[in-house]
Amino acid sequence: MAAKGTRVTQQEKEKMWQLYQQGYTFVKIAKQLRRSPDTVSRYVHAYEAAVSAAGYVMNAK
Known part of the structure; x- marks a missing residue:
């Protein structure tokens, strides 16, 4: 595991999301x-919420 207190980079968040979408478990x-x-789990759910919100804003009329 990464050392406690290390920050999750944006690239890691995106990679987590991509792997989750491919059917990988947490x-x-x-x-x-x-x-x-x-x-x-925390970052996948947060990324999912951000993607959903962006989609909502883009589709709002």
Whole structure:
């Protein structure tokens, strides 16, 4: 695992999201990126919310 207190980069967040969309589990992603499954879950859900909000704004009339 990454050292406690290390920051998750934007590239890591995007990679987590991409792997999750490919069907990987939080545990599998965490092992691959050497992060905690809780951290992966937190950032995947946050990224998902951001993508959803951006889509909502783009489609608003």
